[in-house]
Amino acid sequence: MPDFRGLTRRQLRAFAATVERGSVSGAAITMGVTPPAIxxxxKLLEEMVGAPLFHRDGPHPFAPTEIGAELLGLAQDFERLAARAGERVDALIAGAxxxxxxxVVSTGKYLAPYFVAAFNRAFPDIRVTLEIGNREEIIAGLERDEYDVAMMGRPPAHIRVETATLGDHPxxxxxxxxHRLQGDNQILAEDLVEERFLAREPGSGTRILMERFLARLGGGRPFNVVEMGTNETIKQSVMAGLGVAIISAHTCRMELKxxxxxxxxxxxxxxxRQWFLLTRxxxxxxxxxxxxRDFFIAKRAALWPKV
Incomplete structure (x- = not known):
């Protein structure tokens, strides 16, 4: 079996040029070298293969043999691959x-896919992996350098990131x-003390925001809070009458509409509050x-949902 580990592009190009031009001298002109070099x-290529590459005795002495035709195909494939590799390297250098x-923190899953879809249409050769998690999971991923870009509410103070404001987060x-309070334009703290508040897990940005608001509203009075695992569970539970919730308007804009x-x-x-884009x-x-990142920031006004 021939050992092609020593095969070079120069050999393949010399062979392909000879077949194309029908002569060694023609191939030499094409490649800008001397005929002896071709x-x-x-000769090196035929020695490596161990068989003739041309029908030298026929009317066309540089017509490839069946083995030569295989190498010609290899030479053509190599040139295509080399050209494609060059294009991709140029694209990598240009960031394309x-x-x-x-x-993305879980609340952002109602926004981020639209940005990713728009980006994919503009840059189909850049693959974006979208991962959703709670705030602690996304921060842990940033600490482990698992994410190139992240989207959340409060940027973590202990991680070196560049931040950009994306838009309002009501x-x-x-x-x-x-609900008994529907249509009441003067809802007081006393009215809400009776309510059951459905909330995300401790540490969630939405949970922290809710607890701070209720503490200010109630002057320290305790509220009935029931923990639930996801925004979807909270929405469905509120619709079922299990309680009320302070939640991102982005997560429920369709249900409100x-x-x-x-x-x-x-x-x-x-x-x-604000949504932020974090770049490592x-x-x-x-x-x-x-x-x-630059696409996300440039398109934020056009893609940001109106609530």
Whole structure:
């Protein structure tokens, strides 16, 4: 079996040029070398293969044999692959291809896919991996350098990241249609003390925001809080009449629009915070990650949902 480990691009190009031009001298002109240089490459190639590459006795002395045709195909494939590799390297240098790991806190899953989809349409050769987790999980991923870019509310103070403000993040008090306080424009703390508040796990950004608001509203009075695992569970539970919830308006904008949920007007609500885009500083982000970040920031106004 021939050992092709010593095969070179120069040999393949010399062979392909000889077949194409029909002569060694023609191949030499194409490659900008002397005819003896072409002959040397052809000789080395035939010795490596161990069989003739040309039908030298026929009317076309440089027509390839069946074995030569296989090598000609290899030479053509090699040139295509080399050209494609060059294009991809140029694209990598320009940041137009590659991959991006994008970590998003769970509340952001109602926003982030639209940005990723828009980015994929603009840069189809950059693969974006979207990972959803709670705040603690996304921060842990940033600490382990698992994400190139992340999206959350409060940026962690202990991690070196570059932050950019994306847009408003309003939080509202939701209740089921027909709730006893629906239509009341002067809802007081006393009215809410009787309510059961459905909330995310401790440490969640939404949970912290809710607890701070209720503490200010109630002057330290305790509220009935029931913990639930996801925003979807909270929404469904509120619709079922199990309680009320202070939640991101982005997570329930369709339910509010369709009338499956209502927003209760309470002084101090909506609580408006900000969404931030975090880009890792150390190690330095890839060109693809920077391309993703810049696209996200440039398109935020057009893609940001109106609540």
């Amino acid at each position: 002959s040397t490459q052809l 291809t590659g991959s991006v790991a994008f970590g 939080h509202v008090l939701i209740a089921p249609p027909g 369709d009338g499956h949920l209502i927003s209760l007007p309470v002084t101090g609500l909506p609580l408006v 500083v150390d190690p330095a982000p890839s060109r693809a990650a920077l391309k993703f």
